[in-house]
Amino acid sequence: MRRLRAKKPDLVSLVRSWGGVSLVYRKRLQDSPAYRLNHEEVQKALEEGINFVELMSPTEAVPDEYGAVKALKFEAVNYDAETGKFTNSGEIHEFPARTVCVAAGTSPNVIYEKEKPGTFQLDEWRQFFKPFKVERNGDGKLHVAEAAKGEPAFFTSYERDGRFISYYGDNHPQYAGNVVKAMASAKHGYSKVVELFADELAERGSLPQAERDSIFDKLVATLDEQLRAYVVKVVRLTPTIVDVIVKAPLQARKFDPGQFYRLQNFETQAPVVDGTRLMMEGLALTGAWVDEEAWLLSMIVLEMGTSSRLCSLLKEG
Numbered sequence: 001m002r003r004l005r006a007k008k009p010d011l012v013s014l015v016r017s018w019g020g021v022s023l024v025y026r027k028r029l030q031d032s033p034a035y036r037l038n039h040e041e042v043q044k045a046l047e048e049g050i051n052f053v054e055l056m057s058p059t060e061a062v063p064d065e066y067g068a069v070k071a072l073k074f075e076a077v078n079y080d081a082e083t084g085k086f087t088n089s090g091e092i093h094e095f096p097a098r099t100v101c102v103a104a105g106t107s108p109n110v111i112y113e114k115e116k117p118g119t120f121q122l123d124e125w126r127q128f129f130k131p132f133k134v135e136r137n138g139d140g141k142l143h144v145a146e147a148a149k150g151e152p153a154f155f156t157s158y159e160r161d162g163r164f165i166s167y168y169g170d171n172h173p174q175y176a177g178n179v180v181k182a183m184a185s186a187k188h189g190y191s192k193v194v195e196l197f198a199d200e201l202a203e204r205g206s207l208p209q210a211e212r213d214s215i216f217d218k219l220v221a222t223l224d225e226q227l228r229a230y231v232v233k234v235v236r237l238t239p240t241i242v243d244v245i246v247k248a249p250l251q252a253r254k255f256d257p258g259q260f261y262r263l264q265n266f267e268t269q270a271p272v273v274d275g276t277r278l279m280m281e282g283l284a285l286t287g288a289w290v291d292e293e294a295w296l297l298s299m300i301v302l303e304m305g306t307s308s309r310l311c312s313l314l315k316e317g
């Protein structure tokens with residue numbers, strides 16, 4: 001017994017005798033966010049006996065006679081060191097697999113440019129917004145100027161009537177990937193936004209503090225009024241359908257048919273019945289009608305599940 005207890009379990013050999021665990025990746029190990037952002041993830045995985053298979057792109061899950069996965073097919077990927085591009089080779093490899101976990105990646109949100117082409121310039125891969133800085137040039141006004149490669153820059157190419165759009169975090173090529181970088185992007189970028197208001201700051205710097213506070217309070221009040229949504233009325237249309245009408249000024253004015261919203265109650269305001277707080281899951285609801293003058297937006301709810309049934313309990317305000 002003592003001898004058995006002293007012996008360390010050899011889990012790696014055991015797992016490998018069962019077929020092992022392989023991490024199959026479309027790119028090279030050194031391209032993976034795990035390696036680039038936190039190489040210890042890779043180190044620990046290798047210590048635990050996980051195989052790393054590089055340059056393989058998944059093409060097919062092969063089912064057994066019961067419909068459960070028995071293998072995965074991959075197409076080998078070629079890496080071109082000169083261009084840094086990856087291309088499919090056409091060469092298919094099959095790996096036996098009983099349990100398959102898919103790690104879904106993320107991509108920057110450039111959907112606005114896809115919906116309204118020509119609004120923003122994208123980078124050479126059409127993946128991220130192209131980085132620009134904002135400078136005062138010959139006419140004494142602020143304008144966007146393309147940033148040099150690697151130069152910290154926080155603006156998109158958008159420029160209209162002296163207005164610009166900055167971007168950070170996962171949307172920014174130098175800061176995408178994790179929460180720490182997202183926070184760093186805001187820390188590094190906010191001063192560039194402040195610089196745009198140098199004239200206003202110089203002018204207002206001499207105002208008494210109370211007056212400056214009141215300017216700020218007005219801005220906050222405008223943002224609250226325009227951006228926040230409040231329930232105005234819940235109208236029962238049929239025994240199983242209600243119309244939730246919200247006041248959402250900016251959204252009501254910008255509404256286009258087909259747009260939909262996420263509706264959910266606040267935990268602190270949800271009714272409590274027999275000690276259970278009646279929380280709603282987020283409901284996806286299509287806008288039914290808008291009143292642009294009164295800033296109203298309506299969403300029709302079919303009471304089919306718990307969350308949709310809770311809509312009739314929503315209170316004004």
Ligand SMILES: Cc1cc2nc3c(=O)[nH]c(=O)nc-3n(C[C@H](O)[C@H](O)[C@H](O)COP(=O)(O)OP(=O)(O)OC[C@H]3O[C@@H](n4cnc5c(N)ncnc54)[C@H](O)[C@@H]3O)c2cc1C
Binds near residue numbers: 168170178
């Ligand atoms: C599954 C998963 C696990 C992760 N795990 C980790 C981890 O363990 N550690 C770590 O550091 N990072 C992790 N990350 C990465 C991390 O979540 C992101 O890098 C980080 O949240 C990026 O911050 P962000 O502010 O740039 O974007 P986000 O946090 O995505 O914020 C963008 C916000 O903008 C909103 N938005 C989008 N479009 C519009 C619009 N048109 N109008 C108004 N609002 C809009 C979105 O709803 C969202 O709330 C993980 C990511 C995922 C997906």
